[in-house]
Amino acid sequence: MASVTLNGLKKSFGNVPVIHGLDLTIADGAFVALVGPSGCGKSTLLRMIAGLEELTDGEILFGDRPVDHLSPRDRNIAMVFQSYALYPHMTVAQNMAFNLKIAGVPAAERDRRVADAARLLELTDLLNRRPAHLSGGQRQRVAMGRAVVRDPAVFLFDEPLSNLDAKLRVQMRTEIKGLHAKIKRTSIYVTHDQVEAMTLADTVVVLNKGRIEQAGAPMDLYRTPANLFVAGFIGSPSMNFVTADIVDGSAAKLPSGDVLKLDPTVAVTTGERVTLGLRPENFVPGDANNPLHGKIRLVERTGAQTHLVVDMAGQDLTVIVDGGIDVSPGMDFTASVAPALIHVFDMATGARR
Numbered sequence: 001m002a003s004v005t006l007n008g009l010k011k012s013f014g015n016v017p018v019i020h021g022l023d024l025t026i027a028d029g030a031f032v033a034l035v036g037p038s039g040c041g042k043s044t045l046l047r048m049i050a051g052l053e054e055l056t057d058g059e060i061l062f063g064d065r066p067v068d069h070l071s072p073r074d075r076n077i078a079m080v081f082q083s084y085a086l087y088p089h090m091t092v093a094q095n096m097a098f099n100l101k102i103a104g105v106p107a108a109e110r111d112r113r114v115a116d117a118a119r120l121l122e123l124t125d126l127l128n129r130r131p132a133h134l135s136g137g138q139r140q141r142v143a144m145g146r147a148v149v150r151d152p153a154v155f156l157f158d159e160p161l162s163n164l165d166a167k168l169r170v171q172m173r174t175e176i177k178g179l180h181a182k183i184k185r186t187s188i189y190v191t192h193d194q195v196e197a198m199t200l201a202d203t204v205v206v207l208n209k210g211r212i213e214q215a216g217a218p219m220d221l222y223r224t225p226a227n228l229f230v231a232g233f234i235g236s237p238s239m240n241f242v243t244a245d246i247v248d249g250s251a252a253k254l255p256s257g258d259v260l261k262l263d264p265t266v267a268v269t270t271g272e273r274v275t276l277g278l279r280p281e282n283f284v285p286g287d288a289n290n291p292l293h294g295k296i297r298l299v300e301r302t303g304a305q306t307h308l309v310v311d312m313a314g315q316d317l318t319v320i321v322d323g324g325i326d327v328s329p330g331m332d333f334t335a336s337v338a339p340a341l342i343h344v345f346d347m348a349t350g351a352r353r
Helices: 042-050 092-102 107-120 136-148 166-183 194-200 218-223 228-233
Strands: 004-013 016-026 031-035 057-062 077-080 154-158 186-191 203-208 211-216 240-247 251-253 259-261 273-278 291-301 305-312 315-322 332-336 343-346
Touching (some): 016 211, 042 154, 077 136, 092 136, 107 136, 136 166, 203 218, 211 218, 228 240
Parallel strands (some): 154 186
Antiparallel strands (some): 004 057, 203 211, 240 273, 251 259, 291 332
């Protein structure tokens, strides 16, 4: 196993920089998710770690050993792609053993490693099948098994679940998390799905335009986002943002005229304009302690929860309520958000107050 350290990593394609002096340390055995919108640089960063993209500048270390000068095969990594990349004419066992065979590993050792990985991933009964006779989830498990048999220092996952349907993605998330718990190898996982990142990783790294916006434990990013970008990216449905003016030292007046009390520990000044962040799940219907008033425009029932679009605070806000509440479009709606759950961001910089 090995820690992974990125020092001043830069990458440009021609004259266009895509990774800007990035620094990151990943502890030995950690599971880290790189998450961000399309084009943020997360897949490029993973390919740089793998040795598939050359660095423009900077340094990559596995443990205390620089590896940026090494070829991919010499870095002791294993990569799982979104496409399964299985050989259709080979059985599951042959696919899993192929890289070991190329590396000159003796047949008896190959068979042992394949058998061990098959037990780990519940593939033993499928070893003699070919990929065409497997489901999408089974094929992805074979791709993972091919990585496991190599016993790498670092696992790299490049959006491995993006080709699966929603139900299978949830199942495979559980399997990947269970696999990491068993083998405890350093794992770096790229995804555009923030729910996937939150549920899988010990640490989530939010990237934007080739820079790290914030890195930390999933719930730390959810509870205390560093800026507007992270606040809007982490959480589903996304956080609502409302412009407000500070009054009375620690309250915010909204365009609708409603006034919300803020946490008194937040540093704000009477007369300044800020951006408030209100998570849809933090509204309490009917509560008069810190009320907002509006009219329901849209109702989306999902079962246990109901999602509302409410004309509130001078704009449309998304609100999540219990699925059993009787609501319909056109109804007046009152709800409050506890002061401690109201996020405050600087209007000029977007930084959290």
